[in-house]
Amino acid sequence: RRRETRRAKKAAVVFLAAAAGCGKGNISGTVKGPDGQPLPLGRITFTPSGAPAVGGEVVDGKYAVQNVPAGETKVSLDTSYIKEQAELALKSSHQVRGPQPPAGGKDLPPAAAAQLEKMNGNPAAAAAAVEHAKEQLAKYRAIPENLTRPNDSGLHLAVKAGDNTFDVDLSAK
DSSP: OHHHHHHHHHHHHHHHHHHTTOOEEEEEEEEEOTTSSBOSEEEEEEEETTSOOEEEEEETTEEEEEEEESEEEEEEEEOHHHHHHHHHHHHHHTTOSSSOOOTTSOOOOHHHHHHHHHHTTOHHHHHHHHHHHHHHHHHOOOOOGGGGSTTTSOEEEEEOSEEEEOOEEGGGO
């Protein structure tokens, strides 16, 4: 009987802890680049303490990220992948022969491998992929490297269960 009482108390404590703030939040907002204009493309990532990071894409300066654990969260941004993928696609378009690892031995990102597969033997698809890569490069904006690291970005948010707004203005950094 004593064990049953202890188990019931432990279950109640666990339930109350879960109900008291272990919820999830949805975060939306805007991101202005270093030039003060909406960031055309990028990725924003929320890294909660003791939970996996959750991220989303920034498009035309806006983003929305769902199901971020409530609590103190570090925030990071990244745009470097845009340039890397676009340059890789442009480089690969000159050597279309199906998905191959680029020089250096790294595997192609899934998006680049899919583009190569589409381009293989299809000049129209190859031209479209090159055009898309050029568009991505035109939208690329460099941001300070420290912003790509959650521990170094200086950006943080106390996420609450429900809807949250978090705007980032890199021109002020």
